[in-house]
Amino acid sequence: MNHINKVKEFIIENFLFGDADKIKEDTSFLESGIIDSTGILELVSFLEEAYGIIFSDEELIPENLDSLINIAQFIERKTNSGKD
Amino acid sequence: MCGIVGICSLKGPQSVNLDLLKRMTGALRHRGPDESGIYIDNCVGLGHVRLSIIDISGGVQPIHNEKKTLWIVYNGEVYNYPELKDDLLDQGHRFYTSTDTEVILHLYEEKGPSCLDYLNGQFAFAIWDSEQKELFLARDRIGIRPLHYTIFQNCIVFSSEIKSIFMIEEISRQIDPIAMDQIFTFWTTLSGKTIFKDIHELPAGHYLTTTHNSINVRKYWEIPFYCPEGLKKSSFQETREEVYTLLNDAIRIRLRSDVPVGTYLSGGLDSSGITTLVKKNFNNHLRTFGIHFEEETFDESSYQNYMHTFLKTSHVGITATNEQIGSALSDVIWHCEKPLLRTAPVPLFLLSKVVRDNNFKVVLTGEGADEVFGGYNIFREAKVRRFWAKQPHSKVRPLLIGKLYPYILNDPKLNIMLQSFFAHGLEQIEDPFFSHIIRWHNTSKIKTFFSKELKESVSQYCCYEDLRGRLPESFENVDYLAKAQYLEMAIFLSNYLLSSQGDRVAMAHGVEMRLPYLDYRIINLMSRTPSRWKIAGLNEKYLLKKTLQAILPAKIINRPKQPYRAPIRQSLLNSTSSNSIKEIISDSSLREAKLFDLAKVKMLLKKIQKFQRASELDSMALAGIISSQIIFDTFIKRFSPQTIQPITPTLLIDYRSGCI
Numbered sequence: 001m002n003h004i005n006k007v008k009e010f011i012i013e014n015f016l017f018g019d020a021d022k023i024k025e026d027t028s029f030l031e032s033g034i035i036d037s038t039g040i041l042e043l044v045s046f047l048e049e050a051y052g053i054i055f056s057d058e059e060l061i062p063e064n065l066d067s068l069i070n071i072a073q074f075i076e077r078k079t080n081s082g083k084d
Numbered sequence: 085m086c087g088i089v090g091i092c093s094l095k096g097p098q099s100v101n102l103d104l105l106k107r108m109t110g111a112l113r114h115r116g117p118d119e120s121g122i123y124i125d126n127c128v129g130l131g132h133v134r135l136s137i138i139d140i141s142g143g144v145q146p147i148h149n150e151k152k153t154l155w156i157v158y159n160g161e162v163y164n165y166p167e168l169k170d171d172l173l174d175q176g177h178r179f180y181t182s183t184d185t186e187v188i189l190h191l192y193e194e195k196g197p198s199c200l201d202y203l204n205g206q207f208a209f210a211i212w213d214s215e216q217k218e219l220f221l222a223r224d225r226i227g228i229r230p231l232h233y234t235i236f237q238n239c240i241v242f243s244s245e246i247k248s249i250f251m252i253e254e255i256s257r258q259i260d261p262i263a264m265d266q267i268f269t270f271w272t273t274l275s276g277k278t279i280f281k282d283i284h285e286l287p288a289g290h291y292l293t294t295t296h297n298s299i300n301v302r303k304y305w306e307i308p309f310y311c312p313e314g315l316k317k318s319s320f321q322e323t324r325e326e327v328y329t330l331l332n333d334a335i336r337i338r339l340r341s342d343v344p345v346g347t348y349l350s351g352g353l354d355s356s357g358i359t360t361l362v363k364k365n366f367n368n369h370l371r372t373f374g375i376h377f378e379e380e381t382f383d384e385s386s387y388q389n390y391m392h393t394f395l396k397t398s399h400v401g402i403t404a405t406n407e408q409i410g411s412a413l414s415d416v417i418w419h420c421e422k423p424l425l426r427t428a429p430v431p432l433f434l435l436s437k438v439v440r441d442n443n444f445k446v447v448l449t450g451e452g453a454d455e456v457f458g459g460y461n462i463f464r465e466a467k468v469r470r471f472w473a474k475q476p477h478s479k480v481r482p483l484l485i486g487k488l489y490p491y492i493l494n495d496p497k498l499n500i501m502l503q504s505f506f507a508h509g510l511e512q513i514e515d516p517f518f519s520h521i522i523r524w525h526n527t528s529k530i531k532t533f534f535s536k537e538l539k540e541s542v543s544q545y546c547c548y549e550d551l552r553g554r555l556p557e558s559f560e561n562v563d564y565l566a567k568a569q570y571l572e573m574a575i576f577l578s579n580y581l582l583s584s585q586g587d588r589v590a591m592a593h594g595v596e597m598r599l600p601y602l603d604y605r606i607i608n609l610m611s612r613t614p615s616r617w618k619i620a621g622l623n624e625k626y627l628l629k630k631t632l633q634a635i636l637p638a639k640i641i642n643r644p645k646q647p648y649r650a651p652i653r654q655s656l657l658n659s660t661s662s663n664s665i666k667e668i669i670s671d672s673s674l675r676e677a678k679l680f681d682l683a684k685v686k687m688l689l690k691k692i693q694k695f696q697r698a699s700e701l702d703s704m705a706l707a708g709i710i711s712s713q714i715i716f717d718t719f720i721k722r723f724s725p726q727t728i729q730p731i732t733p734t735l736l737i738d739y740r741s742g743c744i
Contacts, residue, residue, distance in 0.1 A: 013687060013691070014687075014691050016532070017532060017533070017681075017683075017684035017687045017688060018683055018684055018687060019532065030501075030504045030505055030507075030508065031508070033508075033525060033526070033529055039699050039701070040501045040502065040505075041699075042695065042699065060501055061501065062501060062504045065501060066504070
């Protein structure tokens, strides 16, 4: 899951300002408050740019975005489906 | 409007240094450029700078009673003074000026501290009883005018602004970590506290008396709130008429002045309402003043221009450019005397200068309507979240959240994610902080930038527990909106809105703001009015809109509410302002102040520069860090009493032994 590390790095640098120990693979961003309401925008833009993907409206849901593991699984699915 | 200072011994005769008193008073010159005065005896020294508004030629202070045993220095206006004066004349009191100041003094002579119950206005004053050797300090109900004090060498030292207390060099100037924790949660300190250790604020609606060796601080007024059984039984129509009558009267008495009065006109409902009532009922040749911004997100020009054209007022609009906002921040912090998480006070500072340059000293403004009539989004947010909490799995109920924040949630794609954000704490519907907890939790996240030292010094402190302990006893019996309104008024209104966006930035240029919506009669009436009339459905300030409907154009009544905000990132990190600001947040400055974590601040700056935009939270962090650093630099590191010019008093009353 090298996606996880890349996203984790982005979040630590831009939302935790270096506090690496505040995030685990299954930490909910919204419940823990790591990402604020407008921060979601930055996260989505980062994912779209970094992985060359586009989120449809239906895909912008906590199940795809609310933790490192959810994101990694989503990217996995999304990039694989693109190869079909 | 004026500034007051004083030093009073708590242990019998103790000489007061006249030169020091002159310098302390000099530090407030901006509040009262017209005249100044000093009273001094063997126990006390009082200083005053005057902005002449009522009885221009005869009102120099300190003012005394018939026997010259009571002396007052006074900052503010009591609007019902002519009526109070008539009663006092009947009781045999004799006056030597036509000021409201003298009326208060005689009323105190007659009634003691309960004189405060009779005053309708905005004030902070000190009365010295030279016979009883007692000092009486008081502040208006809402806290429109400031008053601070500290205890130093068996004396109470007080002033409108903290800088003049710091003219005593031996008084230590240190940032209070608890105050930092409060500001980085609630956007301001809780009442009674200032950003400086051991410098206290006399809270709104309180008075202070001195007796031998001690001081007593007492509350004389509480923000009113009622449980459903205590609400008025009047009909909507009757209440609407009562609001109109009261608002008109609140304006009428606030136009009492011996100098011309203008208004602030933003183009929003509140200021449009005030301006229209003044124009229509009292002053056909009205001057109005308003702010424009460079960016559409903040700018209300189209509504503002529409309104002044509609009313045919003589309007002065200024554009607060990003560059000007950044450059003026340090001056604004000097006046506000506390860290700010927003830049919104700065344009108001720029505006008051223009008011003054146009030879106006007094303006009526629309502040307070959101608190009193239920205008803030945070109130509507609480209503939606309560509605949603009843059906937490509803897919439809949370969609209402998107209606509240079109300016943040401008991307409909993100709605579902953002709803999850507002779901936080949904189950805590009975918590007294339900309405505000999302905002406070969110703001608290910027404490991540606190330095290790600062974090450690507040590790045992919980600002929520502190606040919980201050809530009035019957608080849990009132409905969601009354709770939210109380919190907003008790925390944000007095200490931020009326101070950093009110008194301090207006008085910086000798301009007095008068606030009809905060007439205590209107506050009382609205506290007994059902919440469903304040926010009907999600329509905020419904009762006020219905009250103003007959006199305001539909375009203003029906326009979406636009909160007054000012740009942060674009103002603080632009090419011109960045040099001085870079210096204030340089590695060495950050290390010296020991307030923030150097590495984290660097990451924040890097992030903001990289994205060329900043989230709400990052913007607050940026403003908070820069303004706290300015506080440290201005009031702790570089503060120099010698640079302040002492006053040469217009009036000097010297009753020290051998001086009479």
